[in-house]
Amino acid sequence: MHLNRFSRIILMLCIILLFGQPGFTTAAVAATQYDYINISNPFLNKIPVAVPVFKCMSDPGTEAEDAETATQLLTAGLDFTGYFKLIDRGAFLENLQEKGIVAKALNFGNWTGIGAELLVTGGIWKVNDTVRLELRVFDTFKGEMLFGKRYGGSADDLRRMIHRFCDELVYRLTGRRGLFSSRLVFIGKNEGKSSIYTCEFDGQDLKQVVQSDAITLFPAWSPDGRLIAYTSYARGRPEIIVKELGGNESRRIAFEGINITPTWVPGKSGKLAATLSTSGDEEIYLLTRSGKIDKRLTDSWGIDVSPTFSPDGRQMAFVSKRAGSPQIYIKDMETGDIQRLTFEGSYNTEPDWSPEGDRIAYSGMNNGHADIFLIGTDGQGREQLTRDSGSNESPAWSPDGSLIVFSSTRTGSTKLYVMTASGTDQRQLVHMTGEQILPDWSPALTSD
Amino acid sequence: MKHQRLRLGFGLLLLIVSFVFVVSCAKHQDVLQTPGGDAAEVAETPEHKAAEQAGEMTEEELAAQKEAAQRRQQAERARAAKEEFLDENVYFGFDDSTLTRKARQILAQKVDWLRSNPSVDVVIEGHCDERGTKEYNMALGQRRAQSIKNFLVNAGIDPDRLETISYGEERPVDPRHNEMAWAKNRRGHFRIK
Known part of the structure; x- marks a missing residue:
């Protein structure tokens, strides 16, 4: 059965290679044909993977500490994705230090015996401050290597090297990539001050970008990764x-009334859409790179926000009260047609279009508490991802479409949480005092 | 109904004003009595007449003071009216920006105040309760402020005197998480620009 499963991976990989284009197309192919990781719910049947401590290749005295750090980074990285079940080290029957890191040095029976379907081996060399890594992924049942990678850099680059490998592994298994090179932006509120923070995908490397006594809201990360648009009462x-x-460029969009909920048009145009009330009514406008009104995108009395x-920029989802209660609508940018998307519930807001294009995450409110939902862009397949856990708001997709970040009051004060796109593995992202709200996920950032 | 209330209010105000006046006069006489007592001792001196003159002066003073008191009362009334204008909020239903009957009554009084204070420009703030989401509430707060502005403009107030601003759910007056707090937080609030 496992062999059978695995031959399908190989088939899948061939398809991926044939179609070549990473990203949207590949993911769509993967979604229909791949069942090693069940794409319709890849997070419920997690792949059991074993990551033994990396082997010190030249001098255990100088390498042991980095070997341990690198192993932990890899374990945490894979665990974060929600695709894997990391097998506890205590169960391992083999030790890489005694064996080796290549197929012929390994006894795969020792790994299948503890339930591992994948085995990741690592070797580490450290000379002065330079670190070299050799990482391999094996299918334990077939006893074959899936792929291997070499990385080199300074000891400070260890985290980045490991995350590049994680991205590669996830890409080969799911057709999705970019999570490990992404960051998040959010608002932190503490002692009367509002700050804009960014952090890595896993909550590490927290940076304060803006601090203000004024109300600061709705940060949105630009498609080129360079800019943040947000609303400020400064x-x-x-x-x-x-x-x-990380630069000095800053511009202001300040029409009469409110200037809120900016979002970026996909691609390189640098255009934004936002809600303005300059006409006396809250409408959505397309704004040029320099902040001028390009055109009005909604034209209906009452709130549009x-x-x-959609990733191809051809459609726009938004919230409107045109039918009496806040609901999500989709506008075709070419024809101008507007279709109502949500019908269940009387308060559906905060849509975020998935990077794969087929679904929209949003928050739906019932009895004063909001929960995160997904719905197909055709209105089918509505799923509730959070329940009985305070108010859950502001969902935003990771750039690879595998995870959703959101805010929740489940422990009292509003904090940020991450879950898989199936709603599994809900956990707090950053641990800091005060409230953390309104997260947005960056695109995959190629350079740091 | 509105006129009845106004008349009743005015009557009450008159009653309070006359009471305050009586009390302040009584106090005034108290003060006068003390120098009167002293006057008995100096009655033998030629300053006796001066004392009488002083009595006449006091009446003039009284008139001036009466006038001053009236001015004070007027100022007091203006201050109270301004305070009421600023303190009295307009409240909304959940996810609603339409003006209730009560809201219209309050706004009619605001129209009066704005008419009698034509040099004052105001900011109309729209606020929401914590339920619902921040993005939508920011728009809803604006819609509430705009509803109020529209009412005032329709009643003849110059739109250039009225600025609207939404605070969404960011500035609750009552931070508690219950119906009472929510009802207080869903408000339109006025401030002087």
């Missing part, structure tokens, strides 16, 4: 600021 009323990360675009 001048007394809600204006949109577009800020260059929270735009989000």
Whole structure:
């Protein structure tokens, strides 16, 4: 059965290779044909994987500490994805230090015997401050190597090297990539101050980008990874600021009334959509790179807010009260047609279009508490991902479409949580005082 | 109904004003009595007449003070009216930006105040309760402020005097998580620009 399963992986990999294009197309192919990781619910049947401590290849005295660090980084990285079940080290029957890291040095029976379907071996060399890694992934039942990678860099690059390998492994198994090179942006509220923070996908490397006494809301990460758009009351009323990360570029979008919920148009146009009330009514507008009104995108009396675009930019989902209660609608950008998407519940807001294009995450409220839902862009397949856990709001997809970040009041104060796109593995992302709200996920960032 | 209430309010105000006046006069006489007692001792001196003159002066003073008191009362009334204008919020139903009957009554009074204070520009703040999501509530708060503005403009107030701003759910007056707090937080609030 496992062999059978595995030959399907190989078939899948061939298909991926044949079709070549990583990203959307590949993922769509994977979604229909791949069942080693069950794409319809890949997170319930996790792949059991064993990651023994990396082998010190030249001098255990200098390498042992980095070997341990690297092993833990790899374990934590794979665990974070929700695809894997990491087998406890205590169960391992083999030790890489005594054996080796290549197929002929391994006794796969010792790994199948403890239930591992995949085995990751690592070797580490450290010379002065330079680290070299050799990492291999084996199918334990077939006794074959899936793939291997070499990385080199300074000891400080260990985390980045391991995460590049994790991204590669996840890509080969699922056709999805980019999680491990992504960051998050969110608002932290503490002692009357609002700050914009960014952190790595797993909550590490926290950086404060903006701190203000004024209300600061709705950060949105640009498709090129360079800019953050957000709403600030620094001048007394809600204006949109577009800020260059790690740079000085900053511009203001300040039409009369409110300037809120900015979102970026996919691609390289640098255009934004946002809700403005300059006409006396809350409508969504397309704004040029320089912050001028390009055109008005909604034209209906009452609230229109929270735009989000399909990955190809051809459609826009948004929230409107046009039918009496806040519901999500989809506008075809070419024809201008608008279709209502959500019908269940009387308060559906905060849509975020999935990177794979087929689903929209949103928050739906019932009895004062919101929960995170998914719905197909055709209105089918509505799923509830959170329940009985306070108010769950502001869902945002990871760039590979595997995870969703959101805010929750489940432990009292509002904190950020991450879960898989199936709603499994819900855990707190960052542990800090105060409230953390309104997360948005960056695209895959190629350079750091 | 509105006129009845106004008339009743005015009557009450008159009653309070006359009471305050009586009390302040009584106090005034108390003060006068003390120098009167002293006057008995100095009655033999030629300053006797001066004392009488002083009595006449006091009446003039009284008139001036009466006028000052009236001015004070007027100022007091204006201050109270302004306070009421600023303190009295307009409340909304959940996920609703339409004006209730009660809200319209309050806004009619605000129209009066804005008419009698034509040099004052105001900011209308729209607020929401914590339920619902921050993005939508920011738009809802704006819609509430805009509803209020529309009412005032329709009643003849110059739109240039009225600025709207939404705070969404970011500035609750009551931070508790219950119906009472929510009802208080779903409000339109006025401040002087």
